[in-house]
Amino acid sequence: MGQTTPTKKALISVSDKTGVADFAKSLSELGIEILSTGGTAKTLGDAGVAVTxxxxxxxxxxILGGRVKTLHPAIHGGILGIRNNPEHAKQMTENGIEPIDIVVVNLYPFERTIAKKGVSFSEAIENIDIGGPAMVRAAAKNHAFVAVVTDPADYPALLEEIKNSGAVGEQTRLALARKAFALTARYDSAITAFFSQNGVSESEKTGGAGFPQxxxxxxxxxxxxxxxxxxxxxxAFYTEQxxxxxxxxxxxIQGKELSLNNIYDTDSAFELVKEFDPADGVACVIVKHNNPCGVALGETPADAFTKAKQCDPVSAFGGIVALNREADEGIARLIAEMFVEVVIxxxxxxxxxxxxxEKENLRVLETPAINGKGTGNYDIKKVAGGALIQDRDSTADEDFESAASPTERKPSAAETADMRFAWKVCKHVKSNAIVFARNGATIGIGAGQMSRVDSVKLAAMKAQSPTGGCVMASDAFFPFRDGIDEAAKAGIKAVVHPGGSIRDEETTSAANEHAMAVLLTGVRHFKH
Known part of the structure; x- marks a missing residue:
């Protein structure tokens, strides 16, 4: 067990200087000597704080441009020395090492640095802190005698405790150590994650797939x-940088607290709406239970919302609404007329x-400006005892660059535009996924069926408008011609799917019988 002794010396070396000058000034006024380094020492000195x-x-x-400052026995001995250990006390005296009672350190902003768009590898490396984590870990290890402070939010309570008792209590030191180790664990995890996704050599890759061990x-x-x-x-909700x-x-910006299901469904809605470039026009998505129940393009947000809702107005009740552009007065008035969980x-x-x-329970979420689809980081699916990790499925428009039409009738320009639209939507529908679309709006969506033909039937059944003249998108190939035949019954005129079945010729023949145009993308978009 440690012991609580009067606080005499504090070492302060911080990257985030929020509140540090006032904190150091208050410590100094309590008779505590302040040690500091580099930029922190200048900040404190400029604020009138006496600094050693x-x-x-x-x-x-x-030396080395500030890379080596505190990595020295006089510092680490002062942090790590066990105060009631006679041998430690003897060695500290012999080496002129004085105890350091408080270590105030926060780390170079590595996570914030790598979150910046276009950050270089070298810039990221220069923001890996060495001396800071070493001091934090040393102080946290020796929390029986040393208080380690890594968060400016802890300054006021710590100061109050020292004012009242002249020292930092045992329970406070333990809580601060716990927080410090969580910080260094997260920091090292961020560095490891960065290195695992950047500069990985061929010899480190698994089977050439590009994933580290x-x-x-x-x-x-x-x-x-x-x-x-x-x-x-x-x-609980956890986020990455x-x-x-x-x-x-x-x-x-308003509304009730978010639930887990709100966040999960809002993610689905917003990731889908990001498929549509804001520069090309307004897109609106309505999601319920992680599947889109309506998606549309429009002249205005209100127009897009109205078209999206028409696809499945019953399911839209209590859903999530996502837009790729600014929400204005027009769409607000429409949303105010119905029950919606979240607008993003x-x-x-x-x-x-x-x-x-006026709808005080409605959750309203404002995001940064959309700048393309997300491509970074991994897509992770948890399984019992492990995880499946893959690249994010970031293609959709690109799939059409090499798409080919095997049918006698080729798709018209209008049909191709609608197939592009339906293909983007289909990628975000749970497999087996079928989407009927016309004029930039979904007409029927068949989601999550165990057989593809049933998803076709479901899309036709769910449609609230006539399906004649619609296009159809399928997230995977048709294993039999029955899906094409069912689509023909619904009046589908053009179909886009990946192809790749041993029965592609059979399904193409069926399409020809029904005078359908078909596009094969060669890219599958399962979603589970």
């Missing part, structure tokens, strides 16, 4: 949730926010 530079303690100047996943808790997928399950426009970087968009006009605020 670390180089005056170690007798060694900072071990992968670190770096997540930070953003919030606790009321419960998990069901009320008897506990839940990213600048990508997504549910994890969205800011909630890159921007909301003032009038839109005013109207939506």
């Amino acid at each position: 530079k670390v180089e005056n303690v170690t007798g060694a100047k900072e 071990s992968i670190a996943i770096n997540l930070t808790k953003r919030m606790d949730l009321r419960y998990g997928e069901n009320p008897h399950q506990k839940g 990213t600048t990508e426009a997504c549910v994890s970087t969205a800011k909630q 968009a890159p921007r909301f006009s003032e009038e839109c926010v005013k109207i939506l605020s």
